[in-house]
Amino acid sequence: MFQFFVEPEQIQAENVIITGSDVNHIKNVLRMKAGEQVRISDNCGGDYLCEINEVASEQVELHILEKCDNTELPVKITLFQGLPKSDKMELIIQKAVELGVSEIVPVAMKNCVVKLDEKKAKAKQNRWQAIAESAAKQSKRSIIPQIGEVISFSQAVASAKNMEVRLVPYENERGMAHTREILGKIEKGSEVAIFIGPEGGFSSSEIELVKDDMELISLGNRILRTETAGLAALAMIILAIED
Known part of the structure; x- marks a missing residue:
């Protein structure tokens, strides 16, 4: 499963919006489609399992399925x-x-x-x-x-x-x-x-x-x-x- 990092403000109550260079990577390199799942992290300890809703030209919209366990060391x-x-x-x-x-x-x-x-x-x-x-x-x-x-x-x-x-x-x-x-x-x-x-x-x-x-x-x-x-x-x- 692929993982992407976003800013905390890109994570909403039930959705995540990916912008920037990751959009091209998702769309044209990985050729991912609606329905595929990815892991999203906000770089502050929040991790989410998400499903792609839509891959547009300048953004990718995902639906949050569940919160994932943090993977960081306790030190x-x-x-x-x-x-x-x-x-x-x-x-x-x-x-x-x-x-x-x-x-x-x-x-x-x-x-x-x-x-x-x-x-x-x-x-x-x-x-x-x-x-x-x-x-x-x-x-x-x-x-x-x-x-x-x-x-x-x-x-x-x-x-x-x-x-x-x-x-x-x-x-x-x-x-x-x-x-x-x-x-x-x-x-x-x-x-x-x-x-x-x-x-x-x-x-x-x-x-x-x-x-x-x-x-x-x-x-x-x-x-x-x-x-x-x-x-x-x-x-x-x-x-x-x-x-």
């Missing part, structure tokens, strides 16, 4: 991802969205090879946001996770300061007992920050900056690539927190 997770090389960020975003992340913030760290100027960073952000929206539709998310602007490591640390849980998977940490203990203490409704280093890992100065205020944890005895580490951490949190 809000922000992934602070060290900028990786090539197109790895696209994979990270796609899979992290599928796993339930709420926000992804690209972070320029000391060992990042990639250096983006302001113009390139903005273009990348727009591309990454489109990937997040596509992944949210595919995985039937209730919201579209936001992709933040590229920020420095110190800015990322400051941004996470008030989050209840701040995790730093670190290759020099060993033993899963501490990881299980920390994840077992996460309460529903919490805001969780996960910091992931780039290909070169965290610098010693970055670890020094966070070691007293964040939880350094292990993801196992094997060294994970940057595009794997965040996803592994997300999967562990899902196991620990989701019913």
